[in-house]
Amino acid sequence: xxxxxxxxxxxxxxxxxxxxxxxxxxxxxxxxxxxxxxxxxxxxxxxxxxxxxxxxxxxxxxxxxxxxxxxxxxxxxxxxxxxxxxxxxxxxxxxxxxxxxxxxxxxxxxxxxxxxxxxxxxxxxxxxxxxxxxxxxxxxxxxxxxxxxxxxxxxxxxxxxxxxxxxxxxxxxxxxxxxxxxxxxxxxxxxxxxxxxxxxxxxxxxxxxxxxxxxxxxxxxxxxxxxxxxxxxxxx
Amino acid sequence: xxxxxxxxxxxxxxxxxxxxxxxxxxxxxxxxxxxxxxxxxxxxxxxxxxxxxxxxxxxxxxxxxxxxxxxxxxxxxxxxxxxxxxxxxxxxxxxxxxxxxxxxxxxxxxxxxxxxxxxxxxxxxxxxxxxxxxxxxxxxxxxxxxxxxxxxxxxxxxxxxxxxxxxxxxxxxxxxxxxxxxxxxxxxxxxxxxxxxxxxxxxxxxxxxxxxxxxxxxxxxxxxxxxxxxxxxxxxxxxxxxxxx
Numbered sequence: 001x002x003x004x005x006x007x008x009x010x011x012x013x014x015x016x017x018x019x020x021x022x023x024x025x026x027x028x029x030x031x032x033x034x035x036x037x038x039x040x041x042x043x044x045x046x047x048x049x050x051x052x053x054x055x056x057x058x059x060x061x062x063x064x065x066x067x068x069x070x071x072x073x074x075x076x077x078x079x080x081x082x083x084x085x086x087x088x089x090x091x092x093x094x095x096x097x098x099x100x101x102x103x104x105x106x107x108x109x110x111x112x113x114x115x116x117x118x119x120x121x122x123x124x125x126x127x128x129x130x131x132x133x134x135x136x137x138x139x140x141x142x143x144x145x146x147x148x149x150x151x152x153x154x155x156x157x158x159x160x161x162x163x164x165x166x167x168x169x170x171x172x173x174x175x176x177x178x179x180x181x182x183x184x185x186x187x188x189x190x191x192x193x194x195x196x197x198x199x200x201x202x203x204x205x206x207x208x209x210x211x212x213x214x215x216x217x218x219x220x221x222x223x224x225x226x227x228x229x230x231x232x233x234x235x236x
Numbered sequence: 237x238x239x240x241x242x243x244x245x246x247x248x249x250x251x252x253x254x255x256x257x258x259x260x261x262x263x264x265x266x267x268x269x270x271x272x273x274x275x276x277x278x279x280x281x282x283x284x285x286x287x288x289x290x291x292x293x294x295x296x297x298x299x300x301x302x303x304x305x306x307x308x309x310x311x312x313x314x315x316x317x318x319x320x321x322x323x324x325x326x327x328x329x330x331x332x333x334x335x336x337x338x339x340x341x342x343x344x345x346x347x348x349x350x351x352x353x354x355x356x357x358x359x360x361x362x363x364x365x366x367x368x369x370x371x372x373x374x375x376x377x378x379x380x381x382x383x384x385x386x387x388x389x390x391x392x393x394x395x396x397x398x399x400x401x402x403x404x405x406x407x408x409x410x411x412x413x414x415x416x417x418x419x420x421x422x423x424x425x426x427x428x429x430x431x432x433x434x435x436x437x438x439x440x441x442x443x444x445x446x447x448x449x450x451x452x453x454x455x456x457x458x459x460x461x462x463x464x465x466x467x468x469x470x471x472x473x474x475x476x477x478x479x480x481x
Contacts, residue, residue, distance in 0.1 A: 132322035135285060136336035136388055137312030146339060150326040 039110025
């Protein structure tokens with residue numbers, strides 16, 4: 001009896017709220033995809049600043065900025081960041097909708113994490129690679145661009161993919177500024193009939209499908225980018 | 237005179253690695269630098285292309301103080317072959333030899349490819365152009381590294397212990413390639429522990445110890461009539477070993 005009631009409610013919520021839930025799925029995917037891509041692009045720049053060795057006064061200031069940025073963003077919850085960004089920008093006269101503020105927040109957040117991921121990736125590349133590039137006359141920037149980064153990104157692929165999966169789940173906190181993503185869409189449906197458990201079970205299953213599918217696709221991508229040729233390490 | 241080093245001094249922390257080193261190199265010379273580990277040989281090489289900076293003294297390359305030149309342009313004219321090869325792991329054999337030409341010398345892909353194929357032929361690696369560098373043996377890697385350096389058409393090539401990281405059976409193939417490179421007429425400075433090779437390939441031998449050049453003589457004289465006591469000692473040990481072999 002209980003079970004038929006449970007599944008009955010699930011069916012009812014899905015059929016009544018299918019449009020909102022589908023929209024929620026779209027927003028969650030949009031938020032995590034844009035967040036990861038934008039975060040990755042900015043993180044490429046930030047990790048370059050962070051790992052650059054020979055720097056002048058400007059470089060030192062930039063490095064200080066990046067270090068502070070990473071420390072603050074990684075040390076505070078994204079939910080708090082979302083609220084601060086959303087309302088402080090509104091106070092400054094930026095009239096943005098919750099989704100845009102959400103995209104901004106998740107990008108800012110992901111940038112901090114991926115900066116650290118890429119820094120690790122860069123440090124995992126043997127220093128001889130950079131030195132050899134410099135020795136044939138490449139500038140520091142070209143050496144990083146053509147030699148070090150391709151290897152650093154390859155080494156970091158698993159962690160970058162992981163960040164995307166984390167984003168799928170963690171963007172649920174953006175409900176605090178009113179973004180209607182998967183969690184919020186399901187919650188609203190559940191609240192109507194006081195059926196929170198049923199609604200959250202729907203949300204859980206949707207999240208699970210999204211994360212499993214993503215991790216499967218990322219594995220494939222990783223294999224492709226990771227090693228075009230099966231690596232055989234020689235004794236030398 | 238292609239290279240002139242005057243009173244070069246270099247300290248790492250408080251350790252003096254180079255103490256007043258002076259040296260001139262003429263075009264086409266092949267110079268082997270011998271000496272025990274820690275004598276400053278590698279540091280001397282690395283100062284020439286500014287991979288290390290130096291504290292005092294002067295290095296003139298083609299008559300110009302190297303500190304006055306654009307460092308990237310300078311390095312494109314001074315090739316370097318490393319002990320640990322340092323081939324670009326993200327590029328295949330052919331692209332390792334092309335990337336410097338296209339990104340630094342601004343050659344077209346076709347020109348770069350033609351030059352790369354030519355030099356890979358010289359070092360005997362033509363059959364491996366599409367191979368991932370990780371699939372190569374140490375000797376093959378070093379031959380590609382030599383080709384990569386030659387592709388830049390440098391005025392001088394610096395070899396930093398090119399065979400020290402190799403299995404004994406691979407040393408010969410690399411030394412043979414260096415001999416071939418010598419025939420192209422390029423100036424070379426080779427830091428090595430291979431006495432026999434130094435004897436065969438070089439026109440001049442430097443013997444370094446504790447940050448100074450103890451002996452700087454034509455190869456023949458170095459091996460038959462060394463001036464310095466320490467050199468004599470090292471040479472004697474080498475000749476004794478040879479007899480025991």
